[in-house]
Amino acid sequence: MCCADVSGHEEHDVSRRRFLSYATAAIGAFIxxxxxxxxxxxxxxxxxKKRETPSISVGxxxxxxxxxxxxxxFTLTRRDGWVEQPEKKSVWVLRKTANDFVAYNPRCTxxxxxxxxxxxxxxxxxxxxxGVFTIDGTxxxxxxxxxxxxxxxxxxxxxxxxxYKDFRLGIPQKEEA
Amino acid sequence: xxxMREPFGQQTRPSISERVIDSLDERLGVRSIWAALMDxxxxxxxNWWYTLGSATLFVFTLQxxxxxxxxxxxxxxxxxAYDSVQYIMNEVIFGQVVRGLHHWGASAMVxxxxxxxxxxxxxxxxxxxxxxxxxxxxFLLLLTFGFGFTGYLxxxxxxxYWATTVGTNMAGTVPVVGGFILRVLxxxxxxxxxxxxxxxxxxxxxxxxxxxPLVGLHLFMVVRIGISGAPDxxxxxxxxxxxxxYSGISGLPKRSGIPKR
Numbered sequence: 001m002c003c004a005d006v007s008g009h010e011e012h013d014v015s016r017r018r019f020l021s022y023a024t025a026a027i028g029a030f031i032x033x034x035x036x037x038x039x040x041x042x043x044x045x046x047x048x049k050k051r052e053t054p055s056i057s058v059g060x061x062x063x064x065x066x067x068x069x070x071x072x073x074f075t076l077t078r079r080d081g082w083v084e085q086p087e088k089k090s091v092w093v094l095r096k097t098a099n100d101f102v103a104y105n106p107r108c109t110x111x112x113x114x115x116x117x118x119x120x121x122x123x124x125x126x127x128x129x130x131g132v133f134t135i136d137g138t139x140x141x142x143x144x145x146x147x148x149x150x151x152x153x154x155x156x157x158x159x160x161x162x163x164y165k166d167f168r169l170g171i172p173q174k175e176e177a
Numbered sequence: 178x179x180x181m182r183e184p185f186g187q188q189t190r191p192s193i194s195e196r197v198i199d200s201l202d203e204r205l206g207v208r209s210i211w212a213a214l215m216d217x218x219x220x221x222x223x224n225w226w227y228t229l230g231s232a233t234l235f236v237f238t239l240q241x242x243x244x245x246x247x248x249x250x251x252x253x254x255x256x257x258a259y260d261s262v263q264y265i266m267n268e269v270i271f272g273q274v275v276r277g278l279h280h281w282g283a284s285a286m287v288x289x290x291x292x293x294x295x296x297x298x299x300x301x302x303x304x305x306x307x308x309x310x311x312x313x314x315x316f317l318l319l320l321t322f323g324f325g326f327t328g329y330l331x332x333x334x335x336x337x338y339w340a341t342t343v344g345t346n347m348a349g350t351v352p353v354v355g356g357f358i359l360r361v362l363x364x365x366x367x368x369x370x371x372x373x374x375x376x377x378x379x380x381x382x383x384x385x386x387x388x389x390p391l392v393g394l395h396l397f398m399v400v401r402i403g404i405s406g407a408p409d410x411x412x413x414x415x416x417x418x419x420x421x422x423y424s425g426i427s428g429l430p431k432r433s434g435i436p437k438r
Contacts, residue, residue: 035239035278038271039246045270081250081268082260 046081051177056091056162058103061155064095069117069124069135071106076164091151091162092117092124094135103162104137105149112169115148124148145172213400220406226300227404229293236285237392240324243279244381251331253377255370258333283325290321302405310398313391320388327380330373341376342368 058072069092078087092104092115104124106114113128123140124133132141137148152163166177191199201207250269252261265272294314297303303311330341345368349359364371 035242038274039242041270042246042272042275043249045272046268048270049268082252082257082264 051166053163053165056089056164058091058093058160058162060158061095061099061101061160064093064101064160066095066097067135068119069094069104071117072162089164090114091164092148093153093160093162101153101155101160102136103151103153105151105164105166107149107166107169108144109139109146109149109167109169110142110144145170146174149174217400217403219404222407222409223404226296229289229296230399233286233289233293234392234396236282236289239278240282240286241385243275243282246275247279248381253331253373255333255373258331258373262332262334283328286321287325290318294318300405301408304405306402307398307405310395310402313395313398317388317391317395320384320391323384324380324388327376327384330376331380333373338368341372345372 054076056072056074056076058074064070071090072093073088073090076087076089078085090106092106094102094104096102104115108115108126108128108131110126110129110131113126115124115126115131115133117123118125122135124135124137125131126133126142126144130142131139131144133144133148134140137150139147149165149167151165154161154163168175168177198207247265250261250265250272252258262276265276269275297311297314326341326344329344330337345359345362348362349355351358360366362372363369364375
């Protein structure tokens with residue numbers, strides 16, 4: 001509203017009013033943003049937390065017979081927000097050779113039911129939708145989109161340790177849940 | 178207002194936002210609503226003290242927003258209340274910001290509401306024709322205290338527990354009905370799970386259901402009647418005369434609340 005405007009269209013208090021309304025809108029937008037950004041983070045943050053990978057002792061190597069999968073049950077303490085709860089879990093452990101172990105997450109890769117070992121037919125079978133896996137986890141029948149999920153096994157001080165993890169279900173990729 | 182149409186080709190079409198506003202205005206009269214809310218006449222004698230009501234409204238809005246999001250994690254049960262608050266404070270991103278705003282906003286509400294009331298008293302703004310605005314404001318003050326009292330228990334720490342013990346014991350000193358009031362407030366003889374659950378329910382359901390319509394009524398009357406100016410003896414006499422003059426005429430005295438200056 002300086003000298004350039006010679007036409008006199010702009011009166012002083014009109015521009016002042018305009019300035020104030022823009023300033024009010026700008027400050028309002030700033031406050032709204034300053035409040036919304038923390039709130040978005042606040043709502044989203046629990047989703048960003050990775051689950052811990054507990055190391056489970058499943059026994060000594062000699063607890064397992066070569067070629068015979070064995071279900072090992074254990075109890076995890078799960079931190080669920082502000083609640084700590086014991087949670088029953090299990091893994092299938094298979095001794096392939098004397099020193100070669102493999103562990104499977106017992107959740108069927110289709111939709112998460114627990115698979116069981118059928119010694120008669122030498123297959124893992126899922127009771128829910130008829131998924132069938134061979135002893136090395138390959139799918140031979142039914143809807144599962146990928147083999148059984150293997151878990152890392154290591155020996156430490158004569159004990160077998162399994163790194164327990166859950167993976168996303170119903171998709172062909174093995175992706176940590 | 179419709180823009181003038183050029184006869185040949187070069188029509189100046191209004192922008193999209195103008196057309197949206199035009200169509201809304203045609204159907205709902207939004208321009209007159211906007212004008213009634215935003216283009217109000219304000220007495221020249223107003224000063225910063227007159228912003229306390231708006232400041233209260235702002236903090237109130239902030240309390241509503243932060244309160245809604247605190248409820249996303251908070252659990253009103255004796256075995257989880259404290260832990261869920263600690264979870265908000267230590268594990269949730271910006272949890273300290275959201276709870277901090279609600280915590281300090283609660284104190285700000287009480288300070289602002291009381292300061293606002295003092296301004297209304299000192300400026301005589303509670304007088305004719307604003308008695309009902311004032312009355313609604315008194316109830317809003319009580320509701321604000323209700324929010325403060327019930328909200329203070331929710332963190333379920335030592336301070337919350339003992340402050341509510343003291344507060345409910347005060348109610349217990351009322352003659353005759355005190356003991357009964359005390360038991361109703363606590364939901365029994367002792368402060369415990371039932372107390373926490375009902376304080377939470379009142380804090381997030383009952384009191385908001387009461388305060389929101391009352392805030393609406395209070396604001397409606399503020400906009401409808403207009404802002405009062407600073408007291409002025411000549412104006413006072415004139416207003417009394419006007420009130421006498423209008424008595425017997427039905428309907429709202431036209432513009433009676435707006436000072437002449």
